[in-house]
Amino acid sequence: MIKGIFPIEKFRRLQTPFYYYDMVLLQDTLNVLKTEINKYGYQQHYAIKANANPKILALIAKNGFGADCVSGGEVQAALNAGFPAYGIVFAGVGKADWEINLGLDHDIACFNVESLAELEVINSLAEAKNKTATVALRVNPNVDAHTHAKITTGLQENKFGINLSLLNGVLDALFKMNHVRFAGLHFHIGSQITDLSAFRNLCIRANELQDELEARDIEIDHLNFGGGLAIDYFHPNRLPVPEFKDYFALFHKFVKPREGQQIHFELGRSVVGQCGSLISKVLYVKKGETKQFAILDAGFTDLIRPAMYGAYHHPENITSDEPYEIYDIVGPICESSDVFNKDIEVNKVRRNDLIAFRSAGAYGEIMASQYNCRALPKSYFSNEL
Ligand SMILES: *Cc1c(COP(=O)(O)O)cnc(C)c1O
Secondary structure (H helix, E strand, O other), X not given: OOHHHOOHHHHHOOXXXXXXXXXXXXXXXXXXXXXXXXXXXXXXXXXXXXXXXXXXXXXXXXXXXXXXXXXXXXXXXXXXXXXXXXXXEEOOOOOOHHHHHHHHHOOOOXXXXXXXXXXXXXXXXXXXXXXXXEEEEEEEOOOOOOOOHHHEOOOOOOOOOEEHHHHHHHHHHHHXXXXXXXXXXXXXXXXXXXOOHHHHHHHHHHHHHXXXXXXXXXXOOEEEOOOOEOOOOOOOOOOOXXXXXXXXXXXXXXXXXXXXXXXXXXXXXXXXXXXXXXXXEEEXXXXXXXXXXXXXXXXXXXXXXXHHHOOOOOEEEOOOOOOEEEEEEEOOOOOOOOEEEEEEEEEOOOOOOEEEEOOOOOOOHHHOOOHHHOOOOEEEEOOOO
């Protein structure tokens, strides 16, 4: 445990629970990402849905990355944060008309289209504006990401993308439309992928597809491999900046880009995951017959990943050096699923101690809700405290 990373005296003056972002770590992460991406001339569109806090977005935009959006609200958030429209791509299985129109009005770089039905709507909305929408087809490559079922997206049974067997038909329809321009193929097979062989399988599938389309004289400007690179939730200090080097080297080794073809990525979690922590206060220590509970003022309304995916967030009692004891660490929400950790060792807990849940920068604050009429958590930044 390295308690030194948190300004505890300053935390003591703030209302808990709140998110704390280490902006130095975020910048370090962005620097490594840039270095690895530039080695191969790849492009990265940050997946806004991982964390859309305006200050986080502003820093990522300032570093020159694009944005990957999955809703009109995210397109607007990206524009507000300073991402240029030409750096915005827009995915999602259910784009509403107003969301498509927003993208068209701003001339975003690309719509990542997930069905023939959606393609037809984009074509007609673009026609009404006398525009041509640039589109990539999101292909469901039927590659198993070997991750949690709720964050697997690239299998035939998932709702995402166009099934391989239907791709040719969708392309035939596309080439008959006058207000969409085919620019690329898009893939995103899932999230928190620790087994890099899933990405290798994706590369192989993409190469096969390229060969097939090439045989039909179809040109592909770009290949977009989505996101999904995992972070180490169990050892947040061991690898604060994820292994971008190995990840991009793998794509470099296995993808066979055509002359002038661009390769895009949409990493989210791995960019922002480790820079954020949820800070909460111990309200009570309750002794049960078989357990002792540390009851916090944070619950799944602040960080839902443990309740939703059974996810692990490493808890640290950042205000105690006393010997370890075993607790169930729980929130105040009136649901049995409001448990952060079961039978976990932390330094002995007393009322008013501060507990930090590490690796909470991705899919944390952005998923907060107001269930039980609770307030949304605030956020604080290392460079502003
Ligand atoms: C969620 C998502 C991403 C980002 O995934 P991470 O696992 O956070 O890297 C990228 N692309 C699309 C289309 C997504 O839906």
